């Protein structure tokens with residue numbers, strides 16, 4: 198059997214905001230087309246790790262890194278990397294919908310238009326496909342020109358996913374999956390993620406261990422040390438990581454979620 202190369206390979210990666218070390222020596226190979234959960238106590242660096250995977254951290258502060266993160270073999274921290282392209286290929290969805298105050302159509306079209314001009318019919322097709330893939334088309338097809346901000350919170354979150362999908366990412370990063378959504382809206386997002394994983398690698402941060410169990414193939418469990426620096430504790434199949442988190446030796450750890 199031919200061994201697939203990982204979608205993302207993290208090698209001895211450390212990250213600092215200013216002089217403060219946030220993450221230390223993280224190494225993980227993230228397989229293609231799988232769903233990966235990131236868990237750990239508050240403040241252990243889960244979001245920082247997620248945002249390091251497409252260099253979003255650099256929009257939030259003075260960042261220094263050590264080690265490498267390779268995306269299909271290329272080090273994303275190389276100087277010549279095209280950051281716009283990287284963030285299209287590895288796209289991030291934030292915990293709260295961050296839509297533009299524009300129409301539903303224009304929100305999805307936004308990133309596509311940045312890449313280059315396309316005939317209207319082609320753009321329409323891309324928008325429809327992205328909205329279908331985000332399981333939103335039926336709900337919005339008759340009001341594409343209405344403001345995106347009129348949608349419910351769950352619909353807005355699926356619109357953010359459609360906007361990301363429109364530029365054909367290979368990896369989707371999701372911070373605090375379903376934060377603030379009711380159980381029905383959350384379930385819809387979970388079903389959507391399951392569907393998308395046949396074509397994409399999906400990495401999400403969650404504090405909800407039942408959701409992690411239901412949804413993910415692998416789990417990266419982070420912890421922090423006595424100096425409050427985040428470290429990878431374990432990366433393995435979700436079943437194995439959650440079993441470890443709940444066994445008596447680690448009950449104290451599991452209680453911290």
Ligand SMILES: Nc1ncnc2c1ncn2[C@@H]1O[C@H](COP(=O)(O)OP(=O)(O)OP(=O)(O)O)[C@@H](O)[C@H]1O
Pocket residue numbers: 214219237238239240241242243244245246257258
């Ligand atoms: N932009 C930033 N500038 C400086 N420090 C930051 C910045 N963002 C996060 N940190 C620090 O990095 C550490 C890890 O934060 P991060 O948000 O990654 O943790 P987390 O595990 O995702 O937490 P939570 O589960 O509470 O969301 C914290 O000590 C936080 O204060």
